[in-house]
Amino acid sequence: MPDQGNGNEISYLMTPYAGPWTKVEAGHLLRRTMFGPTNQQMLDAVTNGMAATVTSLLQMPAVGQPLTFHPDETIAAFGTTWINSVYPIDTLLSQQVETARVLSLAGYQYERMNKEPLSIGEKMTLFWVNHFGATATFDSRASYDYYELLRSQALGNFKQLVKDVTINPNMLLFLNGASNNVYSPNENFARELLELFTIGKGPQLGVGDYTNYTEQDVAEGAKILTGYWVDGLRSDTITNVSSTFNPLLHDATTKTLSAHFGNASIPNGGATEYSNYIDIIFQQNEVAKFICRKLYRYFVNYDLTATVETLVITEMANTMIANNYDVLPVLTELFSSDHFYDVSVRGALIKGPLDLLYSMFNATSTQTNFDLATDYEMQNNVYWLSEVMGQSYLEPPSVSGWPAYYQEPSYSKLWVNATHLKTRFDVATWLTILPGISVNADFFKVDALTFLDNLSDPINPNTVIDDMIDVFTPKSVSATQKVILKAILTNSLPDSEWIIQYSQYIGDPNNSAVSDPVRQRVELTLNRLFQMPEFHTM
Amino acid sequence: MxxxxxxxxxxxASAGVPILLNELKFQSVAKKLFSVSGxxxxxxxxxxxxxxxxxxxxxxxxxxxxxxxxxxxxxxxxxxxxxxxxxxxxxxxxxxxxxxxxxxxxxxxxxxxxxxxxxxxxxxxxxxxxxxxxxxxxxxxxxxxxxxxxxxxxxxxxxPSTQYPDPFAISMGYEVSSTCQGLMANFSHAVNNPFDVYNLNNSGAVDDGTYFGSHMDYLTTLIAQANAYGSxxxxxxxxxxxxxxxxxxxxxxxxxxxxxxxxxxxxxxxxxxxxxxxxxxxxxxxxxxxxxxxxxxxxxxxxxxxxxxxxxxxxxxxxxxxxxxxxxxxxxxxxxxxxxxxxxxxxxxxxxxxxxxxxxxxxxxxxxxxxxxxxxxxxxxxxxxxxxxxxxxxxxxxxxxxxxxxxxFEHTVTYYNLLGACSVGLEEEELTKAQALVYPNPSFGNSSVRFVAENEWVKIDVYDIQMKKVATIFDGNLSQGEHDILMELKDLKAGEYFVQIQKESGNVNTKLLKM
Structure with missing residues (x-):
């Protein structure tokens, strides 16, 4: 792996970055924390400075609720939310309603990403969706509650989040916690709680001993977590899904953890025993390191070198422990650090499907603003595109999340292979020079004219190209690529021809005879840019 | 290919590299001895x-x-x-x-x-x-x-090259397979539908020596490969x-x-x-x-x-x-x-x-x-x-x-006879006088040993792991050339054995695993 940027020393300093603050650095921050910043958002960030921008980003915006749009939803009225609505008593009808709700939930979630304000909100929610790896369940009210939990606490307290997720109905169903009882322990959740959610697995030291925990802890943990089950699923009378604790199903014995947890003894704690257990797990500082490594890989660079471990992860973990596992201070420190802005990590990640799709849409201010049903249908189509490219939001491929976020040695390179690459290029073409996603009589595609209108100086073709490159690539494009882009934009004519063409358009913007040629040039240019490797990194 | x-x-890549197994000098029998003819x-x-x-x-x-x-x-x-x-x-x-x-x-x-x-x-x-x-x-x-x-x-x-125009491995679907992960890249090519036509824009991106650069290199190669393999x-x-x-x-x-x-x-x-x-x-x-x-x-x-x-x-x-x-x-x-x-x-x-x-x-x-x-x-x-x-x-x-x-692999490999039924036999390949080949090995019944003699006296003994002699297979004169001697071993209990071939032109030791 390369380990330096242009021959300069890499900075591993976690102290505040004090270097130049231009569109390049601001763009890096916004691209890593959002899906697709616009040119204007980048300029604003430059004006506001790093500290203020980081503060703004690290706030969770208010969001709405998924609404009914599909005709198969027969309980909640069109345009209202179904999140507290019962299901029909008939099984077949109930399944139809559920299908309508899944589509609503997916459309809602994707609309959140498409219409994100200047905030880390959706990027951070996706981090937790990946971290906990659960699939949406068969009652969308429970699925919605789960995603809402992850979103509402996305920047909150990690320990509390783990506790809440542990008894969240969607998770109880996904990892069989709901059927884990004293008569027949099911250790699915107990294992992942340690291996994937909190402390992580170290090298295998011996039979059933994974450095940070043992098989004994898995078995005892399963006992600790017994007794929870889920109530209200697909109910025709109960308006929400909840988790309930039944003491009769709980293993009331005293559990003993391994030496890795100081042989801690956990007496019967009934409904809150799980919380006592999680407190013990979180006494191990390795938990902070484990989650900070994941944050680092997600936001900075997947290549976690020994130096990064020593200088960066240690510092992040110390901050997290000092703040009793609050996430916000860790991210504030990270996004303000000298290391985060080091040139060596810029462009070090390959965009996943969601980053790819919403960087096309969001950076061009392209949003679904049709009618309610059309908007949802459009976003469902985007969902399908992301699924084909390997990232289906409601269904991570396993409880470990998406391999591109964790699988050595390739990590984010796993987002692309020959098949994905072809799909990516085909999608780029479809969303630029072709009609785009079609629902009824409407089309959803990159809004090239709005994008152009919002650039710094659209009349100057050279500035247009520079802005495009700033917006869509982390470290510019090669000289050859830039020549190609310029030639496409201007149709290989002198700059003056673009100036004439653009002036005609801006003088009569609603006249398609003069706007179409301009739009087409921008679309063609974006189409090509979206097929350049530079665009696929961030 | x-x-x-x-x-x-x-x-x-490996001809003539001897491997030490349990301190016994086990001569590698390189070349095509195990290859399949037909x-x-x-x-x-x-x-x-x-x-x-x-x-x-x-x-x-x-x-x-x-x-x-x-x-x-x-x-x-x-x-x-x-x-x-x-x-x-x-x-x-x-x-x-x-x-x-x-x-x-x-x-x-x-x-x-x-x-x-x-x-x-x-x-x-x-x-x-x-x-x-x-x-x-x-x-x-x-x-x-x-x-x-x-x-x-x-x-x-x-x-791809003229000699190897096709992907070495194909992973069906959208993902590549980690079984085929090589040092630098994955050898498997993801194919969702073989009828898809590939005509991707070639890349002009440049590797600047950073992580970003390594991705430029990776994507550029992938584009070229996708087009070539796709076709x-x-x-x-x-x-x-x-x-x-x-x-x-x-x-x-x-x-x-x-x-x-x-x-x-x-x-x-x-x-x-x-x-x-x-x-x-x-x-x-x-x-x-x-x-x-x-x-x-x-x-x-x-x-x-x-x-x-x-x-x-x-x-x-x-x-x-x-x-x-x-x-x-x-x-x-x-x-x-x-x-x-x-x-x-x-x-x-x-x-x-x-x-x-x-x-x-x-x-x-x-x-x-x-x-x-x-x-x-x-x-x-x-x-x-x-x-x-x-x-x-x-x-x-x-x-x-x-x-x-x-x-x-990290461990000492044991071989089983799994997929040899279509192999016509061991391909003729010259053994040196310091080599011997036991086949099949591991042995589920009888095995044979192949070696080269030079018109000389030869004695073949089998020892167990404690170096106790358990069988004498052959004791006599052999002509010059390659010999295949059947070893009646089906009554031996499972375990590791050593086959010792004594001959005037040089002794050879080899190993046998009885299943």
Missing amino acids: KRRNFVKNMAL AADDRVLVIIRLNGGNDGLNMVIPRDQYANLTIQRNNILIPENSVLPLTAQTGLHPSMTGLQGMYNSGKLGVIQNVGYPTQNRSHFRSMDIWSSGLIDTNATTGWLGRDFDNHYPNYPTAY QINDSANAGNTLSALYDPTNSLANQLKYVAQMISGGLQTKVYVLNVNEFDTHGEQVLSTNSEQGKHADLLKKVSDAVAAFQDDLALLGLEQRVAGMTFSEFGRQVSSNASYGTDHGDAAPMFLFGSCLDFGIMGPNPIIGNTIVPQEGVPMQIDFRDVYASILKDWFGVPTNEIQPL
Whole structure:
């Protein structure tokens, strides 16, 4: 792996970055924390400075609720939310309603990403969706509650989040916690709680001993977590899904953890025993390191070198422990650090499907603003595109999340292979020079004219190209690529021809005879840019 | 690519490197001793990954353990009389009629109790282990990827080339396979539909020496490769054919195997195809609470069985049976006792299937022994190391010399006779006077030893591990040239033995593993 940027020393300093603050650095921050910043958002960030921008980003915006749009939803009225609505008593009808709700939930979630304000909100929610790896369940009210939990606490307290997720109905169903009882322990959740959610697995030291925990802890943990089950699923009378604790199903014995947890003894704690257990797990500082490594890989660079471990992860973990596992201070420190802005990590990640799709849409201010049903249908189509490219939001491929976020040695390179690459290029073409996603009589595609209108100086073709490159690539494009882009934009004519063409358009913007040629040039240019490797990194 | 080239390249990289085994100087017999002669010169391995941890006890059922299975997993156990018999002791899940038929015609092999020492029950880690074939090392390469790296240096930048125009491996679907992860890149090329036409814009991106630059390099190579491989695959798919009527269009695995048959018959020279079936992680509702013969696991097993049977039928109709072999694997089996959710939790060993018309065996290894009391978290103990299955496939099927295979793994490899039935025999290759070859090795009955003599007196003795002589095989004069001496060893008990060949032109020691 390369380990330096242009021959300069890499900075591993976690102290505040004090270097130049231009569109390049601001763009890096916004691209890593959002899906697709616009040119204007980048300029604003430059004006506001790093500290203020980081503060703004690290706030969770208010969001709405998924609404009914599909005709198969027969309980909640069109345009209202179904999140507290019962299901029909008939099984077949109930399944139809559920299908309508899944589509609503997916459309809602994707609309959140498409219409994100200047905030880390959706990027951070996706981090937790990946971290906990659960699939949406068969009652969308429970699925919605789960995603809402992850979103509402996305920047909150990690320990509390783990506790809440542990008894969240969607998770109880996904990892069989709901059927884990004293008569027949099911250790699915107990294992992942340690291996994937909190402390992580170290090298295998011996039979059933994974450095940070043992098989004994898995078995005892399963006992600790017994007794929870889920109530209200697909109910025709109960308006929400909840988790309930039944003491009769709980293993009331005293559990003993391994030496890795100081042989801690956990007496019967009934409904809150799980919380006592999680407190013990979180006494191990390795938990902070484990989650900070994941944050680092997600936001900075997947290549976690020994130096990064020593200088960066240690510092992040110390901050997290000092703040009793609050996430916000860790991210504030990270996004303000000298290391985060080091040139060596810029462009070090390959965009996943969601980053790819919403960087096309969001950076061009392209949003679904049709009618309610059309908007949802459009976003469902985007969902399908992301699924084909390997990232289906409601269904991570396993409880470990998406391999591109964790699988050595390739990590984010796993987002692309020959098949994905072809799909990516085909999608780029479809969303630029072709009609785009079609629902009824409407089309959803990159809004090239709005994008152009919002650039710094659209009349100057050279500035247009520079802005495009700033917006869509982390470290510019090669000289050859830039020549190609310029030639496409201007149709290989002198700059003056673009100036004439653009002036005609801006003088009569609603006249398609003069706007179409301009739009087409921008679309063609974006189409090509979206097929350049530079665009696929961030 | 010609198979012979494949083998020859491998030999070149390693010729004459002796390996020390248990302090006994074991002479490497390089070159093509293990290679396969005959018409088959382009062999293909099809790997089907059962993702999630397959419940082996619900797939290959130890019929002689039913009483105890009832104790362990009553709520999910299928009725005894529904089991499809393979032998008096062993049967298949009732949904696997296709594979039962293949077993009866010698085209399905079951390797029992496959796993690895000190089972890791994390999906994550265990799949890494199965993909890499390495346990102790935190591996970053796949077992096939390492083998490919040995033979195709400078991958990916130097490929495709005139000599190797086709992808070395294909992963069906949207993802590449970690079994094929090489040092620099993954050798598998993801193919969702071989009829897709590739015409991607070539890249003009530049590597600036940073992480970003390495991605520019990676994507640029990928674009060029996607175009080149895409066109080869497309040509093959268009030139190819499938003939079986058994493919069920609603079976996604069958559809993918049909594409594989299409590509192979169209002349694509890809060596390995990897396919994936998800959802084997059946913690809950593995079977229907109302009918243990149905449910998620039954559907999955039927999917695999129907698809493989259709594929094998197609290979026979296409005349490709001698060229294609297949294998299934999963990251672990499941626990012996079921849970209350009509499911099973992560366990240890499980059976593997091998399929094709070149199998050397039907069922290898005994049934697992099921206890009569429930031991929490107990899995099926491993008896056969999966790495030895991999090694044996490389040896039998791809003709990789054993001295090339051993360094691919951390442990001392044991070979089983798995896929040698279509190999005409050992290819003639000159042995030096300091070499000897025991075959088959490991030995399940008798074996032979081949060596060179020079018109001299020769004595062959076999010693056990304590160096106690257990047999004298030969004592007399031999003419100049190569000799094959049968060793009547079928009565020896299982274990490691040394074969000592004393001769005036130089003694040779070699090792024999009796199974």
